Amino acid sequence: MTSAAEGATTAARTMRNVLHHLDGSEMADLLGETFLSTDVLPEDDRSKFVAEFTRAFETAAELERWNVLARTVREWKSTATVHADPELHRALSAPLEEDHGAVRPPEPELEHGS
Template identity: 35%
Template sequence: MTAPEVNFSELSNKPVETVRKLQQSTSRSLRVHRRGAEDEDLLLTTVSRAEQVAEVASTTTKLFLALMEHDDRTRTLVTDVVPRAFPWVRFLPKEGVRQFVVELVETLEAADSLENPAPVAHLVAAWRSTAEVHADPELLAVLKRDGADSGAVPEPPAGDPGPGS
């Protein structure tokens, strides 16, 4: 289910019509487009819908955590089926898959306690990047070579397309 879309100017110039579109939307949300290249689109939703989404995520997290704590067979099963939810884990070594599952469970619990999904999204993105390295034998070999670690690579400045662009 995708949210209907409006331009930011519609929200400003025709607020009553825009709210009507929001209320008629089956998702109870509207995507609000912003013009600037650095301006992220907005998602306008009702408070009740946002609370429902948060409650569903929290309930799912709590159920998943309870299952994981139940017994060793459940933890093994989750590790065995995680490639269905995250196909890219197939490129990780077996120990990496297990470590991802442990970190995912811990991060889900901590993020739920903060009511902030950002740490989970960050963790998944980091592990996906790790899987991408393991999927490329040449890159993996380069990164496994002995040599000086120069530390973390800083993010490129906003709007910088990077080398070769």
């Protein structure tokens, strides 16, 4: 392991420990300062974001695979985008009235670093 990788791993383990000592509202405040898009999330979704971010961070730190955390942040940013656009939110929240056929499986993500 390179010196840079060791440093990143040490920082991640330290941050993981810090996360365990913060309560939910402290985490929400901390993450809200970093991820401004959470401002448009309903309170319940903000709480879910905090829980999923924390879990993804812990997993990424343990596996040393930061794409896990990046994917979680990207997915929640997409959710915030939907909440920020009332028309889009209505369209995606409305019940489907017709069958649109089979859903194709997702295409694999291209990994840009880990």
